[in-house]
Amino acid sequence: SALDPPPLGERLCSAEEATAGSGTYTRHGFIFSSLAGCLEKRSEDSGLPVVSVVRDAESQLLPDVGAVVTCKVCSINSRFAKVHILYVGSTPLKSTFRGTIRREDIRATEKDKVEVYKSFRPGDIVLAKVISLGDAQSNYLLSTAENELGVVVARSEAGVQMVPISWCEMQCPRTHTKDFRKVARVQPQFLQT
Amino acid sequence: EEEHEAAPRDPCALRPLFARAGLLSQAEGSAYVELGGGTKVLCAAWGPREAAEPGAAGRLLCEFRRAPFAGRGARWRPGSAAEREAEREAASALREALEPAVRLARYPRARLAVSALLLQDGGSALAAAISAAAMALADAGVEMYDLAVGCALCRPPGPAAAWMLQPGEPEERSAVARLTVALLPALNQVSAVLGGGQGSPPDAWAQALRLGLDGCHRLYPVLRQSLLRAARRRDAAAAA
Numbered sequence: 001s002a003l004d005p006p007p008l009g010e011r012l013c014s015a016e017e018a019t020a021g022s023g024t025y026t027r028h029g030f031i032f033s034s035l036a037g038c039l040e041k042r043s044e045d046s047g048l049p050v051v052s053v054v055r056d057a058e059s060q061l062l063p064d065v066g067a068v069v070t071c072k073v074c075s076i077n078s079r080f081a082k083v084h085i086l087y088v089g090s091t092p093l094k095s096t097f098r099g100t101i102r103r104e105d106i107r108a109t110e111k112d113k114v115e116v117y118k119s120f121r122p123g124d125i126v127l128a129k130v131i132s133l134g135d136a137q138s139n140y141l142l143s144t145a146e147n148e149l150g151v152v153v154a155r156s157e158a159g160v161q162m163v164p165i166s167w168c169e170m171q172c173p174r175t176h177t178k179d180f181r182k183v184a185r186v187q188p189q190f191l192q193t
Numbered sequence: 194e195e196e197h198e199a200a201p202r203d204p205c206a207l208r209p210l211f212a213r214a215g216l217l218s219q220a221e222g223s224a225y226v227e228l229g230g231g232t233k234v235l236c237a238a239w240g241p242r243e244a245a246e247p248g249a250a251g252r253l254l255c256e257f258r259r260a261p262f263a264g265r266g267a268r269w270r271p272g273s274a275a276e277r278e279a280e281r282e283a284a285s286a287l288r289e290a291l292e293p294a295v296r297l298a299r300y301p302r303a304r305l306a307v308s309a310l311l312l313q314d315g316g317s318a319l320a321a322a323i324s325a326a327a328m329a330l331a332d333a334g335v336e337m338y339d340l341a342v343g344c345a346l347c348r349p350p351g352p353a354a355a356w357m358l359q360p361g362e363p364e365e366r367s368a369v370a371r372l373t374v375a376l377l378p379a380l381n382q383v384s385a386v387l388g389g390g391q392g393s394p395p396d397a398w399a400q401a402l403r404l405g406l407d408g409c410h411r412l413y414p415v416l417r418q419s420l421l422r423a424a425r426r427r428d429a430a431a432a433a
C-alpha cells in the first residue's frame with residue numbers, strides 16, 4: 001500500500017480527534033498504536049471517527065463474552081458437557097481452548113428437565129455463546145440457550161451424519177433411528193444446498 | 194581477538210546493531226539481533242494459547258537458553274546446575290523487562306511465550322535479548338504498549354573509571370559493576386534496571402542510568418525500522 005503501516009507505539013492522534021478502536025490505547029490524552037498493522041479510520045455517525053490498527057491474519061482472536069463459538073463436545077456427564085472451542089465466529093483458533101456447557105445453560109425453558117445425554121454426545125459440533133470467561137479454576141462457560149444455538153453436526157451410531165427433524169431430534173438417513181439432541185436452528189442463508 | 198591493552202574507547206559509543214524480524218517460519222513471531230563485535234541473539238514468540246493456570250489477565254512466559262558454543266573457552270559443563278541457574282535468572286530478568294510492555298489485559302486466560310537463544314556471547318547479551326524478545330512479540334502480532342529496548346553498561350576497575358555503554362565480553366568480565374536497563378522509548382518509561390556492583394558513589398549510578406537510557410533512545414529507531422521492513426515483507430508475501 002502507499003502508506004506505511006504505523007509502527008508499534010506510534011502516536012496516532014489526540015484523543016479529542018477520534019476514539020480508540022482495537023489495536024490502540026490511550027495515554028496522556030493521545031491515541032497510540034499497540035500493533036504493527038494497517039491503520040483504519042472509520043467514521044461513526046454519532047460523534048468522533050474510530051481509529052484502529054488491524055493485522056491481516058486475525059490470529060490473535062480470543063473468545064470474548066457474547067461471542068458465538070463453534071466447539072466440539074469431548075465428554076459429557078449428568079451435570080455438564082466439556083467442549084473444545086475450535087472457531088470464534090468464522091475464524092479458526094490456532095490452539096483449542098476448553099469450555100464447559102452446564103446443564104442449566106443448555107436450554108432456555110424447562111431447565112430442570114434437561115438431560116445432558118439427550119442434548120449432546122461426544123463428537124458433536126455445537127454452536128454456543130460465551131457467557132463468562134470463568135475464573136482460575138474453571139474453563140470458559142458457554143450456553144446454548146437460544147434457538148440458533150445447539151448441535152449442528154452429529155453422527156449416529158452407524159457413523160452417518162444425522163439430519164435434524166425438530167429442535168430436539170435428529171434422524172439417521174440410513175437406519176432411520178431417531179436420536180435426541182438440542183438442535184440449532186441454523187439461519188437459511190448459512191445452509192449449503 | 195587480541196587481549197592486549199586496548200586504546201581507551203569512547204564510553205558513549207554504541208556498537209553497530211543489526212536487527213531482523215520475521216525470519217523463522219515455524220514461530221508466529223521471531224527476531225534476530227546482532228551487536229557488532231559478536232553478540233548474537235535469536236528470539237521466537239508465540240501468540241495466545243490456553244494457559245495451564247488461567248488468571249484474569251494473560252501471562253508472559255520467558256525462556257533464555259545459552260547455546261553450548263556461545264562462550265569462548267569452557268565456562269560451564271553443559272547441563273550443569275550453575276548454567277541452568279544463570280539461564281533461569283536471565284529468563285526472569287527478561288520477563289521483568291518485557292511484562293510492562295505487553296498489554297496482558299487484552300489476553301485473559303491466555304499465555305504468551307517468548308524464547309531467547311544466545312548464539313554467541315560478545316558482551317551485553319541480556320540487553321540484546323530484551324530487544325530481540327520485544328521485537329519477536331511485536332512480530333507475532335501481540336498487542337504491546339511499546340517496544341522494550343535494552344542497553345547494557347559496565348564500569349571497569351579503578352577509582353576514576355567511567356561507565357561504558359555496551360561492553361564487549363572482556364570488558365564485561367573484568368568490570369566491577371554491571372547494569373542492564375530496559376526502556377519503553379515512546380512512553381519514556383523504564384521497565385527494568387538490572388545488575389549491580391561495587392565502588393560507585395550514588396550519583397555515578399544515576400549518571401550511568403541516564404547514559405543507558407540515552408543509549409536505548411538511540412537504538413529505538415533501528416529496531417522500529419526493522420519491524421517495519423518485516424511488516425512490508427509480510428504484506429508482499431501475502432499479496433503474492
